[in-house]
Amino acid sequence: MAWEPAHLTRQALPSDTVEMARFLIGARLFRQTPAGLLVGRIVETEAYLTGDAASHAFRGPTPRNGPMYLARGHAYVYLAYGTSLMLNISSGAEGHGEAVLIRALEPLAGIALMQAARGRGNLRDLASGPGKLAQALSVDFALNGHDMCRGESLWLGPPVGTPQIGISKRIGITKDADRPLRFYERGNPHVSGPRSLSP
DNA sequence: AGTGCGATTGACT
DNA sequence: GTCAATCGCACTA
Numbered sequence: 001m002a003w004e005p006a007h008l009t010r011q012a013l014p015s016d017t018v019e020m021a022r023f024l025i026g027a028r029l030f031r032q033t034p035a036g037l038l039v040g041r042i043v044e045t046e047a048y049l050t051g052d053a054a055s056h057a058f059r060g061p062t063p064r065n066g067p068m069y070l071a072r073g074h075a076y077v078y079l080a081y082g083t084s085l086m087l088n089i090s091s092g093a094e095g096h097g098e099a100v101l102i103r104a105l106e107p108l109a110g111i112a113l114m115q116a117a118r119g120r121g122n123l124r125d126l127a128s129g130p131g132k133l134a135q136a137l138s139v140d141f142a143l144n145g146h147d148m149c150r151g152e153s154l155w156l157g158p159p160v161g162t163p164q165i166g167i168s169k170r171i172g173i174t175k176d177a178d179r180p181l182r183f184y185e186r187g188n189p190h191v192s193g194p195r196s197l198s199p
Numbered sequence: 200a201g202t203g204c205g206a207t208t209g210a211c212t
Numbered sequence: 213g214t215c216a217a218t219c220g221c222a223c224t225a
Contacts, residue, residue, distance in 0.1 A: 202223085
């Protein structure tokens with residue numbers, strides 16, 4: 001497609017994790033599958049930092065969280081609750097074990113493919129949550145550790161629009177639960193969760 | 200080797 | 213609003 005932008009380079013990504021979580025609101029996420037190209041605009045993220053008890057990297061490197069320690073811009077995929085895959089992007093300084101969870105997308109292209117992958121037609125139900133998003137984009141473990149600044153199957157494109165950013169606690173965690181590390185686009189109907197969390 | 204627990208979702212009352 | 217499904221991983225021993 002002619003309008004398809006080049007990958008965001010690593011230098012284009014903020015080196016600070018919280019800044020990156022904010023920066024990614026409005027950025028586009030591209031996923032190339034054999035069936036076609038899927039594109040969404042990121043409308044909700046969460047930051048997971050060093051020294052953060054809610055982070056998978058809180059107790060240091062493990063077999064699961066390895067991609068969190070890569071240079072910013074690598075995919076970290078894991079299975080939550082035995083049922084839902086989560087897509088994160090490594091962030092912060094290389095070796096520090098930080099990441100940004102991508103929680104929701106506004107579908108832009110490849111919508112029919114997303115609907116087929118989700119088994120649902122309602123646009124608001126395609127990617128308004130981290131597990132839904134991964135299913136809509138056919139994210140799988142093959143993408144774990146994928147360099148999104150160079151990858152051919154998953155990458156980021158420049159932000160579109162000038163989103164008004166809302167901030168809240170992160171959703172679904174019990175440790176360090178009150179830190180303001182969730183970011184979303186105000187008023188966007190594709191943001192996950194009850195409206196009380198995203199006024 | 201055994202066990203408890205989630206960065207969730209979808210179905211149901 | 214409530215609640216079960218489901219399983220890989222990290223922790224304990």
